Amino acid sequence: MDNTVTMEKIVSLAKRRGFVFQSSEIYGGQAGAWDYGPAGIELKNRIQRFWWKEMTQLHDDIVGLDAAILMHPRVWEASGHVENFTDPLVDCKKCKQRFRADQIDPEKLEKKECPECGGELTDTRKFNLMFKTNIGPVDDGTGLIYLRPETAQGIYVNYKNIAQSNRMKLPFGIAQVGKAFRNEIVTKNFIFRTCEFEQMEMQYFVKPGQDETWFDYWRDQRWKYYEKLGVRMDKLRWHRHGPGELAHYAKDAYDIEYEFPMGWKELEGVHNRSDYDLSRHQQFSGKDLQYIDQDDGNARYVPYIIETSAGLTRQLLMVLCDAYEDQKVADKGNEDDWRTVLHFHPELAPVTVAVLPLMKKDGLAELAQDIRKDLKEDFPTDYDQGGAIGRRYRRQDEIGTPFCVTIDYQSKEDGTVTVRYRDSMEQVRVPRAELAARIRADIKAYKRA
Numbered sequence: 491m492d493n494t495v496t497m498e499k500i501v502s503l504a505k506r507r508g509f510v511f512q513s514s515e516i517y518g519g520q521a522g523a524w525d526y527g528p529a530g531i532e533l534k535n536r537i538q539r540f541w542w543k544e545m546t547q548l549h550d551d552i553v554g555l556d557a558a559i560l561m562h563p564r565v566w567e568a569s570g571h572v573e574n575f576t577d578p579l580v581d582c583k584k585c586k587q588r589f590r591a592d593q594i595d596p597e598k599l600e601k602k603e604c605p606e607c608g609g610e611l612t613d614t615r616k617f618n619l620m621f622k623t624n625i626g627p628v629d630d631g632t633g634l635i636y637l638r639p640e641t642a643q644g645i646y647v648n649y650k651n652i653a654q655s656n657r658m659k660l661p662f663g664i665a666q667v668g669k670a671f672r673n674e675i676v677t678k679n680f681i682f683r684t685c686e687f688e689q690m691e692m693q694y695f696v697k698p699g700q701d702e703t704w705f706d707y708w709r710d711q712r713w714k715y716y717e718k719l720g721v722r723m724d725k726l727r728w729h730r731h732g733p734g735e736l737a738h739y740a741k742d743a744y745d746i747e748y749e750f751p752m753g754w755k756e757l758e759g760v761h762n763r764s765d766y767d768l769s770r771h772q773q774f775s776g777k778d779l780q781y782i783d784q785d786d787g788n789a790r791y792v793p794y795i796i797e798t799s800a801g802l803t804r805q806l807l808m809v810l811c812d813a814y815e816d817q818k819v820a821d822k823g824n825e826d827d828w829r830t831v832l833h834f835h836p837e838l839a840p841v842t843v844a845v846l847p848l849m850k851k852d853g854l855a856e857l858a859q860d861i862r863k864d865l866k867e868d869f870p871t872d873y874d875q876g877g878a879i880g881r882r883y884r885r886q887d888e889i890g891t892p893f894c895v896t897i898d899y900q901s902k903e904d905g906t907v908t909v910r911y912r913d914s915m916e917q918v919r920v921p922r923a924e925l926a927a928r929i930r931a932d933i934k935a936y937k938r939a
Contacts, residue, residue: 493816497751500810501680503830507889509533509810510681522674522685524803529889532840532870534688534806538667540837541690541800544715545665552663552692553656557644559637559669566620566636568774569643569767574738576616577674584609619672621685637671642797644668645693646767649793650779653695660781660793661704663694667802679752681807688802693795697783698765701741701794705762708796709744712760716746720835720938721812725749726757739766748808757808758800765792809838813890819915832890833913836933841891842869843929846882848898850875858897861907861922865895868926887912892936893929913939 504510508527512519526534545552566572578591582604591614594605602611619639626633638644645664652664667690674685681687696704709728716726731743741762748757769792772779780790813832820827836842843865847858855875862871872891874882879896886894896908896917906919909928920928 493818495751495811495814495816497680499816500751500807500814503814503888504530504680504810522683524681524684529840530806533809533834533838534802536838536840537805537809538688538690538802540719541715541802541805542665542667544718545663545692549663551658551661552665552694553652553658555645555648555652555664555666556668557641557648557666559671560625560635561638561644561647563635564774565643565647565771566639568770569646570738570770571620571636571639572618576618578614579617580611580614582607582609582611617673619674621671621673638669639672640670640799641666641668641689641691642693642767642799645691646771646795647775649693649695649768650777653781659785660783661694661696661700663692665690665692667691679750679755681803682750682752682755684803687804690800690802690805692798694797695781695793695795697786698791698794701762701764701796704796705742705760708798709760712746712758712798719809719838720833720936721748721809722938725812727754729754729756737761739763748812750808750811757804758798761797761799763795763797765794767795768792809834829884829887831887831912833938834890834892835938836892836936839890839892840870841872841886841889842893842933844872844874844882844886844891844894846873846879846894846896847875848879848896852899853902854897854899857901861895861897861925865926865929869929883910883915893932895925 507529509530511525511527513523513525514520542554546554579588580591580594581588585604585607587604587606589605591599598605599611604611621637623635623637624633625635645666649664652658667688669686670689671686674683694704694708717723725748727747729745729747731740731745736743741764743759743761745756746758747754768779772792779792781793783789783791810832813834815831815833816828817831818826818828845858845862845865847854858875859873862873865871872886874885876882883894890912892912894910896910898908901907905922907922907925908917909920910917
């Protein structure tokens with residue numbers, strides 16, 4: 491069996507075990523859109539909570555926000571999205587495929603040669619990525635409004651409201667998780683690039699002149715976050731934006747890249763956005779967005795912003811790819827024993843504990859259900875009594891369940907249960923009364939092997 495992690499394996503597992511489904515699949519599917527099944531929504535929610543705790547619970551100077559998806563259209567003029575948020579596109583006249591010009595080999599682009607079939611390419615043209623819609627009863631252009639392409643602008647236009655209502659002093663941050671929409675013409679690599687996705691963004695407002703110090707601080711913090719997630723750090727690297735790559739608002743920018751099955755791709759950006767955003771919104775709105783620094787003689791200035799911007803759905807794909815393993819567990823002559831396992835951090839796994847009675851009869855099923863009832867107050871649980879115990883372990887391995895609790899005849903005699911660990915497959919007897927505490931301690935002490 492080939493144990494190489496491929497996108498085909500990830501997509502197959504995602505559908506088979508209820509992580510991700512193609513949107514509107516029974517109608518042939520909707521390109522660039524995906525639905526998250528029972529396991530997928532649990533994984534997504536747990537990644538979101540992990541990030542939210544990291545930002546708002548562990549940092550006293552960061553608060554949360556949930557801004558509206560529909561914003562005043564002038565917001566997007568001020569942000570530069572109406573003018574600058576475009577992709578350079580080319581089409582092949584022969585095979586009819588569409589490509590982003592900036593992702594084609596420069597020599598082929600210069601020759602107008604299709605990277606797929608060698609046919610002739612069209613001239614490069616710009617395409618704005620924002621979805622447009624209409625608000626109001628008449629579609630005459632006066633009600634033009636956009637689906638937001640990012641969550642950051644909702645933070646910027648609320649910066650002063652939050653500073654005043656929560657008596658925030660610089661430096662401070664505002665965190666937000668929410669949907670964003672981009673009319674991506676080229677969607678590929680499963681859920682890596684889609685038209686509808688979720689972002690996890692934090693905007694940190696600082697005094698001008700202190701921005702470089704805080705930029706370095708947040709680069710360090712974001713790297714440590716992935717260590718906490720339990721991912722393989724040798725699969726991560728930094729990429730600094732060169733002069734030709736910097737966005738129009740950026741003073742400096744780094745990407746954290748992950749080595750996906752399709753190669754190194756951006757996972758998260760850390761950007762020094764200078765005072766561009768608040769200055770532009772001040773100019774376009776006519777409102778004073780300066781900060782009055784009472785600790786500096788009431789000096790007035792427009793804060794600089796350090797941004798950390800991560801895609802929630804892209805992180806989910808990264809976590810799936812990083813956790814996936816086809817593992818040989820035993821030699822059995824001509825037929826080796828393999829298992830597919832997801833090595834999720836226990837705080838991320840869709841199911842933390844699976845409760846498995848050895849047999850359905852003799853009161854074992856009832857005892858197992860009673861134990862599950864005790865555990866489900868503290869942990870996401872599953873219950874499975876169908877088939878051989880080894881096969882049930884394999885099913886739980888495939889969705890990344892870190893702990894399986896087996897109830898057998900000894901459990902009825904002495905009140906102990908067997909805890910089976912996903913990564914090592916080790917099995918230990920634990921008194922029922924100590925089970926929840928043991929699992930909590932194991933979660934806290936977890937380290938990826």
